[in-house]
Amino acid sequence: MFKTEEMEINLGPQHPSTHGVLRVKLHLDGETITRCTPMIGYLHRGVEKICENKTFFQGQVWTDRTDYVASVSNNLGWAEGVEKLFGITVPRRAHYIRTMLTELNRITSHLLWLGTHALDIGAMTVFLYAFREREEILSIFEAFCGARLTTTAFRIGGLREDLPPGLEKLVRAFQARFLDCIDEYETLLTENRIWKKRTIGVALLNAEDAIALGVTGPVLRAAGSNYDIRKAFPYASYAEMDFEVATQTAADTYARYLVRLEEMRQAHRIINQCLDGLPEGPVMAKLPKVLKSEVNEVYHAIEAPKGELGYYFVGEKGGQNPYRMHIRAPSFINLQALSKMVVGRLLADVIAAIGTLDVVLGEVDR
Amino acid sequence: MASPRYSLLRTLIPFDIYGGMKLTGKYFGKVLRQANRGLKRTHVVVEYPEVPTTLMPRFRGRLQMIKDEQGEVKCVCCMACEKICPTQVITIEKGKKEGRKTPFPIRYDFEMERCIFCEFCVESCGFDSIILNHQFELATYNREDFSHAMEGGFQNMFDPTPVSHYSVSSED
Amino acid sequence: MTPTLTQYLVISLLQIVVVMGFVMTLVPLLTFAERKVIGYVQVRLGATRVAGGLWGAQRGRTHQSRTFTGGLNGFMWWLGRWPVISIFRGLPMFIADALKLLTKEDIVPIEADKAVFVLSPALAMVAAFTVFAAIGFAPGALFYFPAKFPYLGGLPFYGFLTDLNVGLLFILGVASVGVYGIVLGAWASNSKYPLLGGLRSAAQIVSYEVPLTLSLLVPVVLTGSLNFNEMSTRMATDIPVNGLVGIGRTLLMFVGFFVYTTCGFAETNRTPFDLAEAENELVAGFHTEYSGMKFSFFFLSEYASMITVSALASAFFLGGHYLLPFGLQPTWNHFFQNSPSAFLAWTCTPSILWFLLKIFFLLFVFLWVRATVPRYRYDQLMDVGWKFLIPYTLVMFVIAALLRYAA
Numbered sequence: 001m002f003k004t005e006e007m008e009i010n011l012g013p014q015h016p017s018t019h020g021v022l023r024v025k026l027h028l029d030g031e032t033i034t035r036c037t038p039m040i041g042y043l044h045r046g047v048e049k050i051c052e053n054k055t056f057f058q059g060q061v062w063t064d065r066t067d068y069v070a071s072v073s074n075n076l077g078w079a080e081g082v083e084k085l086f087g088i089t090v091p092r093r094a095h096y097i098r099t100m101l102t103e104l105n106r107i108t109s110h111l112l113w114l115g116t117h118a119l120d121i122g123a124m125t126v127f128l129y130a131f132r133e134r135e136e137i138l139s140i141f142e143a144f145c146g147a148r149l150t151t152t153a154f155r156i157g158g159l160r161e162d163l164p165p166g167l168e169k170l171v172r173a174f175q176a177r178f179l180d181c182i183d184e185y186e187t188l189l190t191e192n193r194i195w196k197k198r199t200i201g202v203a204l205l206n207a208e209d210a211i212a213l214g215v216t217g218p219v220l221r222a223a224g225s226n227y228d229i230r231k232a233f234p235y236a237s238y239a240e241m242d243f244e245v246a247t248q249t250a251a252d253t254y255a256r257y258l259v260r261l262e263e264m265r266q267a268h269r270i271i272n273q274c275l276d277g278l279p280e281g282p283v284m285a286k287l288p289k290v291l292k293s294e295v296n297e298v299y300h301a302i303e304a305p306k307g308e309l310g311y312y313f314v315g316e317k318g319g320q321n322p323y324r325m326h327i328r329a330p331s332f333i334n335l336q337a338l339s340k341m342v343v344g345r346l347l348a349d350v351i352a353a354i355g356t357l358d359v360v361l362g363e364v365d366r
Numbered sequence: 367m368a369s370p371r372y373s374l375l376r377t378l379i380p381f382d383i384y385g386g387m388k389l390t391g392k393y394f395g396k397v398l399r400q401a402n403r404g405l406k407r408t409h410v411v412v413e414y415p416e417v418p419t420t421l422m423p424r425f426r427g428r429l430q431m432i433k434d435e436q437g438e439v440k441c442v443c444c445m446a447c448e449k450i451c452p453t454q455v456i457t458i459e460k461g462k463k464e465g466r467k468t469p470f471p472i473r474y475d476f477e478m479e480r481c482i483f484c485e486f487c488v489e490s491c492g493f494d495s496i497i498l499n500h501q502f503e504l505a506t507y508n509r510e511d512f513s514h515a516m517e518g519g520f521q522n523m524f525d526p527t528p529v530s531h532y533s534v535s536s537e538d
Numbered sequence: 539m540t541p542t543l544t545q546y547l548v549i550s551l552l553q554i555v556v557v558m559g560f561v562m563t564l565v566p567l568l569t570f571a572e573r574k575v576i577g578y579v580q581v582r583l584g585a586t587r588v589a590g591g592l593w594g595a596q597r598g599r600t601h602q603s604r605t606f607t608g609g610l611n612g613f614m615w616w617l618g619r620w621p622v623i624s625i626f627r628g629l630p631m632f633i634a635d636a637l638k639l640l641t642k643e644d645i646v647p648i649e650a651d652k653a654v655f656v657l658s659p660a661l662a663m664v665a666a667f668t669v670f671a672a673i674g675f676a677p678g679a680l681f682y683f684p685a686k687f688p689y690l691g692g693l694p695f696y697g698f699l700t701d702l703n704v705g706l707l708f709i710l711g712v713a714s715v716g717v718y719g720i721v722l723g724a725w726a727s728n729s730k731y732p733l734l735g736g737l738r739s740a741a742q743i744v745s746y747e748v749p750l751t752l753s754l755l756v757p758v759v760l761t762g763s764l765n766f767n768e769m770s771t772r773m774a775t776d777i778p779v780n781g782l783v784g785i786g787r788t789l790l791m792f793v794g795f796f797v798y799t800t801c802g803f804a805e806t807n808r809t810p811f812d813l814a815e816a817e818n819e820l821v822a823g824f825h826t827e828y829s830g831m832k833f834s835f836f837f838l839s840e841y842a843s844m845i846t847v848s849a850l851a852s853a854f855f856l857g858g859h860y861l862l863p864f865g866l867q868p869t870w871n872h873f874f875q876n877s878p879s880a881f882l883a884w885t886c887t888p889s890i891l892w893f894l895l896k897i898f899f900l901l902f903v904f905l906w907v908r909a910t911v912p913r914y915r916y917d918q919l920m921d922v923g924w925k926f927l928i929p930y931t932l933v934m935f936v937i938a939a940l941l942r943y944a945a
């Protein structure tokens with residue numbers, strides 16, 4: 001007489017908390033998820049194909065536009081990948097400055113994540129507090145390279161220009177108050193009973209599953225693994241830096257929250273070391289006028305805020321463009337874990353899971 | 367982490383929420399007192415457009431050509447900027463001008479709608495003849511307003527873009 | 539002097555106009571206050587200007603010349619120079635909001651059940667506003683018409699509509715009708731997100747009605763009254779704070795107040811219990827398909843029920859028309875009733891001022907909490923209601939009964 005049926009519901013592509021144009025098809029039994037399929041591609045621009053038609057020098061501007069909240073990290077991956085392809089050695093000072101800016105960028109990315117994730121779970125105020133600090137870092141980027149979001153910060157072989165006068169003061173002023181700011185976010189969230197209820201035990205993903213799915217970054221480290229490319233395969237000047245890899249073992253949303261907060265603290269430490277130990281010298285290596293590649297292939301991975309960001313280049317003889325270019329985008333690969341995390345849980349947990357994976361749709365779709 | 371001895375007490379009395387309320391209350395009080403345009407303020411709002419924003423010296427705005435002291439166009443048509451531009455928005459035509467030894471760009475078109483403000487063009491120019499100025503209020507209602515050209519064109523390369531709330535062409 | 543029937547009707551009408559006018563202006567002001575309070579908490583300014591200006595919107599002014607659009611915005615910009623007045627910048631926003639909602643297109647989805655779709659916002663609104671008939675804002679007469687006043691000379695003008703002796707019952711009964719507006723509206727929209735929101739809301743309000751009522755029973759048992767005026771009078775005069783019983787009463791009221799406020803948050807669908815309209819999960823919850831005036835009906839009824847909950851809390855826990863909350867007033871009266879200072883003696887008398895101040899403070903707390911805490915999940919909300927609040931209130935109820943017995 002009466003029959004119950006599953007409800008199919010589309011979360012997105014226009015939805016307040018899918019962080020862009022992610023569409024998640026959900027099958028609901030009451031409010032319990034029985035099936036979850038993320039559908040992507042709404043922001044596909046063919047960045048990889050475009051980059052194959054641009055020179056190595058020009059290609060960097062497209063990396064700004066994949067993960068647009070961590071563009072400095074992407075620039076670093078591109079620049080170092082190309083340098084590896086051509087065997088260019090970058091001056092030490094340039095490495096230090098790159099490291100510093102990348103860590104600042106890690107903080108902006110995590111702050112944006114923290115703000116939006118907390119907003120999704122209903123805590124509105126953390127969002128604005130996090131953006132207050134993010135704003136300050138973006139001004140530092142503006143002072144360094146002239147743009148706040150699409151930075152194009154580095155050049156192949158080093159940096160375009162040295163640090164502008166006064167930038168060190170800006171960074172130090174930010175450093176001086178940032179730890180207190182993290183404490184503020186913690187006051188609002190860490191011990192809060194509602195926050196704990198909404199995050200502890202939610203969206204579990206244990207280490208085996210994470211490794212099997214190729215998930216990297218804070219999501220993996222919250223499951224107990226300490227895989228961090230900054231330590232495992234040091235690049236830039238991370239080998240000279242003294243920092244710890246933040247790990248947790250609970251593998252849930254709360255653990256990922258703690259890992260990211262700790263990463264911000266570690267980033268703060270690294271920036272201080274970069275500022276204190278900044279070596280003198282040039283910031284640009286000697287380069288040939290036109291870069292022409294040999295038949296060669298290179299994979300270079302860095303620890304982007306969201307996980308392992310890899311750039312894969314294939315060169316052809318005498319080519320000014322990469323013959324093939326591929327981005328191993330952490331957001332794209334981490335997003336696979338979504339269905340594993342949410343099946344059998346409630347609708348509200350999907351929102352928490354999307355937030356905790358920290359996907360940026362520009363990078364998922366490319 | 368406090369000891370588990372008080373865990374029942376902590377469940378019954380929401381200290382955690384009290385801590386958060388204290389913090390937000392503190393900010394509320396501070397901003398309430400300093401919500402005006404005083405020197406000392408807690409809030410982070412810039413009341414744009416009434417208060418102009420401050421830009422860093424390296425800010426990358428619109429592409430602009432510059433002239434030297436004699437009022438002569440500095441560009442010598444080396445085409446470096448045209449070649450480096452990732453979005454190919456610069457189109458240059460080489461030409462001659464009387465009384466000038468170096469080549470003169472008779473056509474220098476810049477389509478701002480596709481420019482991504484990367485500053486590669488300025489970097490590649492060995493003659494310092496172009497800059498990215500500090501303009502960012504560049505929105506208009508018309509596509510034509512984005513096409514910049516040498517003097518005599520609709521929008522010219524040498525002056526900052528006139529900023530308007532409404533379309534230039536619909537202005538009576 | 540007893541009024542004749544027509545005089546009585548005229549005065550009642552006037553009272554209705556005054557009380558409803560007060561509520562109807564308080565609600566939009568509350569939306570403005572919400573913008574401001576949450577803005578200030580979040581280290582920004584909230585509303586400071588009205589788009590385009592209500593008059594004198596000007597064409598073609600450039601950013602470079604740094605002029606303003608419209609005289610009103612210019613005035614508000616000027617206000618921004620002064621330390622305290624600058625808080626009221628953006629006040630015209632609430633008029634603009636109302637105008638916007640009034641003039642928006644009213645969309646009824648084709649697949650919706652039209653009659654129910656139209657009816658349910660009205661239901662929610664009527665339920666939320668009828669409640670004010672039984673709320674005693676003022677103690678006794680607000681003022682007397684002067685003797686020379688035509689027709690009504692010498693008659694009292696009350697600050698409330700009716701002085702029901704079962705005021706609390708009436709309020710709880712009528713307010714619980716409001717949930718039908720939400721559920722029916724959600725169902726009639728014939729859309730998935732509203733359906734989920736409506737179901738959540740139904741379950742939530744039904745389960746939170748129990749602890750809400752139980753916690754309200756604590757002061758009712760302690761004083762033995764359901765009437766607003768009598769409640770505050772008895773609390774101020776009957777309960778002496780001396781001995782263990784008195785202290786126990788005060789403590790119980792104190793705890794009861796917090797429990798009641800928690801349930802009140804759930805009753806009014808406010809953060810941390812705003813699951814029915816959790817915009818990050820359900821887009822806009824039960825009113826996703828509503829627009830224009832119909833949406834604003836839901837909106838207004840939510841804010842109106844916030845005022846109701848605050849009024850109940852201040853009458854039943856915070857001492858109502860008297861200065862001090864939690865039954866501390868008798869002690870205060872004991873010391874200051876016959877004090878020579880006129881001001882101190884005045885603080886011992888009931889006044890509408892205290893009542894309104896308490897309501898405003900509680901409304902502020904509503905906004906403050908909204909800016910601070912995250913949102914519960916659906917099942918956790920049920921947990922909190924059934925496993926935490928109901929046992930808590932039951933225990934309190936028993937203690938209250940024992941205290942009553944001991945007194």
Ligand code: SF4
Pocket residue numbers: 429450451452453454455456480481482483484485486487488
């Ligand atoms: S800024 Fe970049 S995109 Fe714009 S014209 Fe120059 S090179 Fe081209």
Ligand code: SF4
Pocket residue numbers: 440441442443444445446447448458490491492493494495496
């Ligand atoms: S690079 Fe400079 S000089 Fe060469 S064409 Fe461009 S603007 Fe002219």
